[in-house]
Amino acid sequence: xxxxxxxxxxxxxxxxxxxxxxxxxxxxxxxxxxxxxxxxxxxxxxxxxxxxxxxxxxxxxxxxxxxxxxxxxxxxxxxxxxxxxxxxxxxxxxxxxxxxxxxxxxxxxxxxxxxxxxxxxxxxxxxxxxxxxxxxxxxxxxxxxxxxxxxxxxxxxxxxxxxxxxxxxxxxxxxxxxxxxxxxxxxxxxxxxxxxxxxxxxxxxxxxxxxxxxxxxxxxxxxxxxxxxxxxxxxxxxxxxxxxxxxxxxxxxxxxxxxxxxxxxxxxxxxxxxxxxxxxxxxxxxxxxxxxxxxxxxxxxxxxxxxxxxxxxxxxxxxxxxxxxxxxxxxxxxxxxxxxxxxxxxxxxxxxxxxxxxxxxxxxxxxxxxxxxxxxxxxxxxxxxxxxxxxxxxxxxxxxxxxxxxxxxxxxxxxxxxxxxxxxxxxxxxxxxxxxxxxxxxxxxxxxxxxxxxxxxxxxxxxxxxxxxxxxxxxxxxxxxxxxxxxxxxxxxxxxxxxxxxxxxxxxxxxxxxxxxxxxxxxxxxxxxxxxxxxxxxxxxxxxxxxxx
Amino acid sequence: xxxxxxxxxxxxxxxxxxxxxxxxxxxxxxxxxxxxxxxxxxxxxxxxxxxxxxxxxxxxxxxxxxxxxxxxxxxxxxxxxxxxxxxxxxxxxxxxxxxxxxxxxxxxxxxxxxxxxxxxxxxxxxxxxxxxxxxxxxxxxxxxxxxxxxxxxxxxxxxxxxxxxxxxxxxxxxxxxxxxxxxxxxxxxxxxxxxxxxxxxxxx
Numbered sequence: 001x002x003x004x005x006x007x008x009x010x011x012x013x014x015x016x017x018x019x020x021x022x023x024x025x026x027x028x029x030x031x032x033x034x035x036x037x038x039x040x041x042x043x044x045x046x047x048x049x050x051x052x053x054x055x056x057x058x059x060x061x062x063x064x065x066x067x068x069x070x071x072x073x074x075x076x077x078x079x080x081x082x083x084x085x086x087x088x089x090x091x092x093x094x095x096x097x098x099x100x101x102x103x104x105x106x107x108x109x110x111x112x113x114x115x116x117x118x119x120x121x122x123x124x125x126x127x128x129x130x131x132x133x134x135x136x137x138x139x140x141x142x143x144x145x146x147x148x149x150x151x152x153x154x155x156x157x158x159x160x161x162x163x164x165x166x167x168x169x170x171x172x173x174x175x176x177x178x179x180x181x182x183x184x185x186x187x188x189x190x191x192x193x194x195x196x197x198x199x200x201x202x203x204x205x206x207x208x209x210x211x212x213x214x215x216x217x218x219x220x221x222x223x224x225x226x227x228x229x230x231x232x233x234x235x236x237x238x239x240x241x242x243x244x245x246x247x248x249x250x251x252x253x254x255x256x257x258x259x260x261x262x263x264x265x266x267x268x269x270x271x272x273x274x275x276x277x278x279x280x281x282x283x284x285x286x287x288x289x290x291x292x293x294x295x296x297x298x299x300x301x302x303x304x305x306x307x308x309x310x311x312x313x314x315x316x317x318x319x320x321x322x323x324x325x326x327x328x329x330x331x332x333x334x335x336x337x338x339x340x341x342x343x344x345x346x347x348x349x350x351x352x353x354x355x356x357x358x359x360x361x362x363x364x365x366x367x368x369x370x371x372x373x374x375x376x377x378x379x380x381x382x383x384x385x386x387x388x389x390x391x392x393x394x395x396x397x398x399x400x401x402x403x404x405x406x407x408x409x410x411x412x413x414x415x416x417x418x419x420x421x422x423x424x425x426x427x428x429x430x431x432x433x434x435x436x437x438x439x440x441x442x443x444x445x446x447x448x449x450x451x452x453x454x455x456x457x458x459x460x461x462x463x464x465x466x467x468x469x470x471x472x473x474x475x476x477x478x479x480x481x482x483x484x485x486x487x488x489x490x491x492x493x494x495x496x497x498x499x500x501x502x503x504x505x506x507x508x509x510x511x512x513x514x515x516x517x518x519x520x521x522x523x524x525x526x527x528x529x530x531x532x533x534x535x536x537x538x539x540x541x542x543x544x545x546x547x548x549x
Numbered sequence: 550x551x552x553x554x555x556x557x558x559x560x561x562x563x564x565x566x567x568x569x570x571x572x573x574x575x576x577x578x579x580x581x582x583x584x585x586x587x588x589x590x591x592x593x594x595x596x597x598x599x600x601x602x603x604x605x606x607x608x609x610x611x612x613x614x615x616x617x618x619x620x621x622x623x624x625x626x627x628x629x630x631x632x633x634x635x636x637x638x639x640x641x642x643x644x645x646x647x648x649x650x651x652x653x654x655x656x657x658x659x660x661x662x663x664x665x666x667x668x669x670x671x672x673x674x675x676x677x678x679x680x681x682x683x684x685x686x687x688x689x690x691x692x693x694x695x696x697x698x699x700x701x702x703x704x705x706x707x708x709x710x711x712x713x714x715x716x717x718x719x720x721x722x723x724x725x726x727x728x729x730x731x732x733x734x735x736x737x738x739x740x741x742x743x744x745x746x747x748x749x750x751x752x753x
Contacts, residue, residue: 226688303591
């Protein structure tokens, strides 16, 4: 009965999932609540949005090449709309949905479950998000958006607000399904500290999203009501809407969308090195610490004491000790997880360089770059260089690096789990080159944006500081974004043959350590042919292999 | 005479259930509470900003006009939510004891209290007589009250759904998950109202 029912129409077990009994391809696509099908829908759709988003990013950066006039867009308003759409799409149509898709397929398998919790809610969340994404794009095309400028149509802006809220609610619903799967559907013996690293990172990520994104919904409610049918007096003012919600695209919240990057690394490295992760509990704790530090709902402009008079009062959130401290401390867990991966590689056998390994490492390195950029934002050096109290606007650079981290990590994850997700192999040369293109592009664009920020270029503006070098940096950023687009195209080129493959695959082609490799490739309805036995460690399949050998 | 041996079967093993509905509802309740945490945080920040402006002679104004917010309706709502917390706990306890008649009464009473809260909220909104489009405090107040009405309405739908399933015989002492889940969500509405009462009714 409705979304709260854990049963579905074809009974596999108490929580089983299920394909519709009949119907053609399209009907099965829409009506299925099998978590693998729903996950593939999330992945496929977010990859298409990724390509469109990166093209939007390239166009926005091309506009920045010439700072004297508007070349590509009609006017400054249109430019801002494109820039804001790039940001909302990058996070809520690409980064978060991509990981939700991978987790929707993989998390139930990793915890040995026949299905995801609330399979109908999982399917409903995808379709709600999909519809909301379409409305969101349409609202910008209808002259909507969030500013920071005037000239947008308030009706379309209302639509932008509502559609963003719908996307977030859908993402939260999917998060509930994933988090509940991890908490409630584990087999006997699998304690929380024995769950695989990726599943753990998704539990941390979905928890942080469930705590932080509702606050963004609250901001949107304030903006919506204020703008509804009258002249806004507060948060609905076009100049204030983006200011009141942009914390979700700034540090520390921006890191919350990349938490699974650390889980992907913790998953792929031990299997590649054919060695257990040493001090695994510490690594999981560090991922949890990274998640806790990335909770960013408190770091919003509206909560600065005297938001209107904050600059005069000097009590702006970016100057506060907590903000500065978090910005620096959050480097430590990333370094710790990377150190753990390096230690595993050192202890294990020399791994073969695969697309999965390179993608996972590239993603984690890009994330390290993003947190270092965030720390640069808050160091006193900035104040020493600029006594005019202008804030260092590194949000663009950080968004670029986090996005590149998510894409590279997703390439690693999709390559690694392709037998389970697509039922075919993602061929290595293409996925390796794609990962490297995204790493290179991310570094180039991120560093260029960071230098531009140091030279005084604001985040959402084409107005530069006095430095002409900004134009050169923007050219480098365009080249970086173009490299990412090439990487994404290569990724799609690698995924399509894997998705269409009908070759026979072994259950465990990589000698994996965790339960998903005990399921057939691709997993059938119900996932596992044999019941899961008592779990005695965090690497049950490796235990089995060692006992046999 | 042969001794008759009576074979007694061992007790059935305790049914293990994964309690997905309870866990999922707990996550949903936390997310709902965080929506209100966001609303409250902005309300408090704006109010602090107003006080800062007033204290420093930079502008600002009286937060709510004298007498606009009455203490009685808000406090009545607080007690109503507390009664509903009691009644939903009663429903859980009754269903756990297979006392279906008490469970139905308690679920019905919870729904009645929910309707009473919404009724009182609407009365309070009319009673405020504050124009929403002229002052930031009034606009913030209406957003919080309006959001709370929606929250209670959603919780009522959840309780109603579980009540229907209970009447259809779905829950019992071995499986009370649905009613427990509804109770968790209902408790969230009770928790959320306490800061509403303090921020608006008491501190005005």
